[in-house]
Amino acid sequence: MRHVISLLLENESGALSRVSGLFSARGYNIESLTVAATEDPSLSRMTIVSIGSDDIIEQITKQLNKLVEVVKVVDLSEAGHIERELMLVKLRATGKDREELKRLADIFRGRIVDVTDSTYVVEMTGDPAKLDAFVEAVDSALILETVRTGVAGIGRGDRILKV
Amino acid sequence: MAISGAEIVVKCLQEEKVDYLFGYPGGAVLYIYDELFKQDKVRHVLVRHEQAAVHAADAYSRSTERVGCALVTSGPGLTNAVTGIATAYMDSIPMVIISGQVPTAAIGLDAFQEVDTVGITRPCVKHNFLVKDVKDIAPTIKKAFYLARTGRPGPVLVDIPKDVTAARCEFEYPATVEMRSYNPVVKGHQGQIKKAVQLLLEAKRPMVYAGGGVILSDAADKLQKFVQMLGVPVTNTLMGLGGYPATDKLSLGMPGMHGTYESNMAMQYSDVLVAIGARFDDRVIGNPTHFGSVPRKIIHIDIDPSSISKRVKVDVPIVGNVPDVLDEMIRQLEATTERPDADALEAWWKQIEEWRRRDCMKFKNSDEIIKPQFVVQKLWEVTKGDAFVTSDVGQHQMWAAQYYKFDKPRRWINSGGLGTMGVGLPYAMGVQLAHPGSPVAVVTGEASIQMNIQELSTCQQYRLPIKICNLNNRYLGMVRQWQEFFHGNRYSQSYMDSLPDFAKLAEAYGHVGLRVDKPGDVEDAIREAFKRKNDLVFLDFQVDPTENVYPMVQGGKGLTEMILSSEDL
Numbered sequence: 249m250r251h252v253i254s255l256l257l258e259n260e261s262g263a264l265s266r267v268s269g270l271f272s273a274r275g276y277n278i279e280s281l282t283v284a285a286t287e288d289p290s291l292s293r294m295t296i297v298s299i300g301s302d303d304i305i306e307q308i309t310k311q312l313n314k315l316v317e318v319v320k321v322v323d324l325s326e327a328g329h330i331e332r333e334l335m336l337v338k339l340r341a342t343g344k345d346r347e348e349l350k351r352l353a354d355i356f357r358g359r360i361v362d363v364t365d366s367t368y369v370v371e372m373t374g375d376p377a378k379l380d381a382f383v384e385a386v387d388s389a390l391i392l393e394t395v396r397t398g399v400a401g402i403g404r405g406d407r408i409l410k411v
Numbered sequence: 412m413a414i415s416g417a418e419i420v421v422k423c424l425q426e427e428k429v430d431y432l433f434g435y436p437g438g439a440v441l442y443i444y445d446e447l448f449k450q451d452k453v454r455h456v457l458v459r460h461e462q463a464a465v466h467a468a469d470a471y472s473r474s475t476e477r478v479g480c481a482l483v484t485s486g487p488g489l490t491n492a493v494t495g496i497a498t499a500y501m502d503s504i505p506m507v508i509i510s511g512q513v514p515t516a517a518i519g520l521d522a523f524q525e526v527d528t529v530g531i532t533r534p535c536v537k538h539n540f541l542v543k544d545v546k547d548i549a550p551t552i553k554k555a556f557y558l559a560r561t562g563r564p565g566p567v568l569v570d571i572p573k574d575v576t577a578a579r580c581e582f583e584y585p586a587t588v589e590m591r592s593y594n595p596v597v598k599g600h601q602g603q604i605k606k607a608v609q610l611l612l613e614a615k616r617p618m619v620y621a622g623g624g625v626i627l628s629d630a631a632d633k634l635q636k637f638v639q640m641l642g643v644p645v646t647n648t649l650m651g652l653g654g655y656p657a658t659d660k661l662s663l664g665m666p667g668m669h670g671t672y673e674s675n676m677a678m679q680y681s682d683v684l685v686a687i688g689a690r691f692d693d694r695v696i697g698n699p700t701h702f703g704s705v706p707r708k709i710i711h712i713d714i715d716p717s718s719i720s721k722r723v724k725v726d727v728p729i730v731g732n733v734p735d736v737l738d739e740m741i742r743q744l745e746a747t748t749e750r751p752d753a754d755a756l757e758a759w760w761k762q763i764e765e766w767r768r769r770d771c772m773k774f775k776n777s778d779e780i781i782k783p784q785f786v787v788q789k790l791w792e793v794t795k796g797d798a799f800v801t802s803d804v805g806q807h808q809m810w811a812a813q814y815y816k817f818d819k820p821r822r823w824i825n826s827g828g829l830g831t832m833g834v835g836l837p838y839a840m841g842v843q844l845a846h847p848g849s850p851v852a853v854v855t856g857e858a859s860i861q862m863n864i865q866e867l868s869t870c871q872q873y874r875l876p877i878k879i880c881n882l883n884n885r886y887l888g889m890v891r892q893w894q895e896f897f898h899g900n901r902y903s904q905s906y907m908d909s910l911p912d913f914a915k916l917a918e919a920y921g922h923v924g925l926r927v928d929k930p931g932d933v934e935d936a937i938r939e940a941f942k943r944k945n946d947l948v949f950l951d952f953q954v955d956p957t958e959n960v961y962p963m964v965q966g967g968k969g970l971t972e973m974i975l976s977s978e979d980l
């Protein structure tokens with residue numbers, strides 16, 4: 249099962265390597281990991297997407313909680329939540345493809361943020377499945393490069409992760 | 412008044428009442444050593460290898476309820492210490508290690524004797540710190556001691572660059588520690604405890620399985636009360652020996668790979684198993700699928716939530732400090748007149764007595780050749796079961812655990828989790844310093860003892876009258892045993908050739924050495940050694956090289972699939 253785990257941790261050098269070290273040392277899977285400071289600069293917020301059985305995910309959350317610098321851990325996927333990821337895609341855009349790619353980007357609510365004679369850079373946010381769908385929809389021969397940030401997640405409604 | 416970072420380090424150690432600091436100097440810690448020189452509250456013990464410093468501090472901690480402390484220099488000093496740190500980590504031993512680091516400005520430039528200490532030690536410490544500002548030294552050391560001893564204990568490392576120890580600031584030792592990210596649970600959940608007590612009262616075949624957590628949390632007296640109130644069988648793991656008196660009739664001895672027949676059978680066939688400060692280690696329960704193949708309810712008391720349901724699914728988890736939880740369980744048991752079904756319990760004990768009659772610890776003694784088990788038995792007799800015993804790792808470790816009956820906690824000091832050969836002698840140093848005047852014995856093998864043999868020199872310098880019982884079988888015995896059982900008797904690299912004359916070697920270091928060849932001389936030799944109150948005595952017992960440790964549960968096999976003697980092979 250795919251899980252989205254969200255954590256608050258002390259914004260200290262080395263905290264990130266404690267988390268990533270934990271995953272590699274114990275052989276846990278990481279699909280993506282994003283981290284940045286919060287509105288309180290002493291705290292970082294991290295979103296980790298991992299795939300594992302319920303037992304493994306339970307161990308992951310317990311092990312994360314055990315790290316001295318981790319303040320709070322929640323498994324967002326246990327209830328309503330929102331996931332967003334940002335993608336930048338550089339496309340070969342020449343001839344009749346230019347119009348077609350523009351249309352496709354519009355359909356996916358993407359924005360073209362860089363244009364040259366032969367390329368577009370499309371910026372797109374959404375849940376990971378939507379970004380996958382866009383990449384699927386574009387002729388693979390036209391994709392020059394893609395870069396994705398990994399998922400940032402937040403709980404819906406009253407689900408609040410705060411100190 | 413502003414003082415140097417080095418002086419602050421020493422003042423912090425004084426504040427923490429560190430009486431012994433085990434260490435080894437070097438460039439990055441010269442300022443700290445200079446400050447140590449100027450005072451006499453913190454006594455420094457100069458080992459001969461940094462690994463031994465950490466082991467000695469670790470054993471100081473294991474044999475007391477205090478936090479052991481070690482000091483090493485940067486680079487090779489730290490890498491030498493890593494085995495010691497990992498050993499302590501695996502057994503959750505509270506310790507603080509202070510390491511020197513190259514000056515802040517040189518970090519990352521591949522400076523002389525630079526290693527990424529925080530990176531190297533991260534996976535084998537409870538937590539570590541790099542102190543970049545002299546103002547942070549005192550609060551960081553305060554936190555280090557606090558983290559080491561609270562929650563699930565463990566080693567904490569503080570890495571201090573040389574320039575930070577030279578910089579100056581005012582010294583103030585914080586009175587308390589506030590960490591929003593660290594709040595260990597102490598009291599167990601009331602509802603869960605109630606459920607557990609109910610389950611126990613309804614049990615027909617109850618069993619208590621007590622681990623190292625009982626020792627670490629000083630809960631032995633509470634465990635004793637709890638077990639005796641219920642009259643249930645109890646087994647103590649390798650890390651938990653002494654947590655319940657081994658000579659009491661409710662004790663079934665040790666469980667696991669080299670545990671007793673009765674203990675393993677009772678673990679398997681109990682209907683309610685209470686695990687207390689234990690972690691269902693692979694060396695204890697064998698194959699988890701086999702273990703889980705019979706119905707049984709499990710209550711698990713542990714301070715560390717991640718230990719619960721890690722290898723075995725638990726029915727009633729109780730996260731909390733063992734003595735607090737036991738207190739509450741005892742209180743609830745006292746508040747009710749209900750007791751487990753007496754008839755069922757009687758039948759259960761009858762079954763256990765039947766298992767006991769297999770007498771799985773019997774061994775064929777000999778008049779010709781010394782049996783290693785016999786040496787440990789005699790050691791137990793001569794010391795009246797009241798010595799501190801450290802061991803190394805191998806067959807001798809298992810024989811020490813099986814045949815020395817520990818009745819008190821913190822008397823048995825060994826590397827259970829990491830299984831580090833070479834701990835025995837440095838462990839004995841830490842114990843002897845913590846308990847001057849008490850008998851301290853090392854049960855070791857000719858291979859393990861050579862891994863830190865240089866510490867005989869430290870023992871001479873500090874006049875540590877340790878008694879070393881070397882069960883010399885001229886083999887890496889435990890390796891040889893596995894090769895005999897599982898690798899067609901191909902003894903690949905397990906013979907110890909070119910052994911030194913250990914008695915002479917001990918004498919070369921200024922100690923007393925004695926070689927013992929005949930079974931008839933064993934007891935006298937041990938008596939003689941303990942009579943020499945002020946001498947370290949190295950007893951080199953020439954033991955049967957073919958002896959094996961029984962019972963044995965092969966790796967991957969079920970707990971009840973025991974080899975009880977050579978006839979089962």
Ligand SMILES: Cc1ncc(C[n+]2csc(CCOP(=O)(O)OP(=O)(O)O)c2C)c(N)n1
Pocket residue numbers: 803804805806807808830831832833855856857858859860882884886887888889890
């Ligand atoms: C540092 C280290 N290296 C290797 C091992 C693997 N090992 C476990 S027991 C053992 C043999 C120990 O021999 P000895 O000390 O003579 O004890 P014996 O088993 O003969 O009693 C070895 C090599 C270990 N546990 N620790």
